[in-house]
Amino acid sequence: MAPEQDLANRDDVSRLVTDFYRRAFADPLIGPVFTDIARMDLAAHLPVMCDFWETVLFRAGRYRRNALRVHVRLHRLAPLEAAHFARWLALWTDTVDELFSGPKAELAKVQAERIGGSLLRRVQGGEAGEVVSFHRTRPATDGAPPSVTGRSAPHPEWRT
Helix, strand or coil: CCCCCCCCCHHHHHHHHHHHHHHHHHCCCCHHHHHHHCCCCHHHHHHHHHHHHHHHHHCCCCCCCCHHHHHHHHHHHCCCCHHHHHHHHHHHHHHHHHHCCCHHHHHHHHHHHHHHHHHHHHHCCCCCCCCCCCCCCCCCCCCCCCCCCCCCCCCHHHCC
């Protein structure tokens, strides 16, 4: 049964972001990116991500950093692939769906797909105008990396 509550304020965003990162840190594919490569201080990162998503969903104007710059630096340390972004999107979408439903919850999912696609394209050297999209994936049950499916890509290596 879907939740009846939509995202309405910063407290809801904080609940969503906190639950998402709990899942992301525990995930076998993307968890090591956060913990071993980025060495993310979750306590310091959560308020920043709440600012980001509050700005995306409610136009709060709290996020004033450059998300692309952070991801480009991370990509230089350990290449970020379509599978990473697809898994991120799957975890985000599942978290949204389990906690909220309504127009803002749908916006959170749509914007995540747009943002993830844009970051993937840009960290891999794509142009701003190229269209690259990816879809959320479920983790493989046999230990293999999750499969990724795509709609379109300008370059075969970017098939997502």
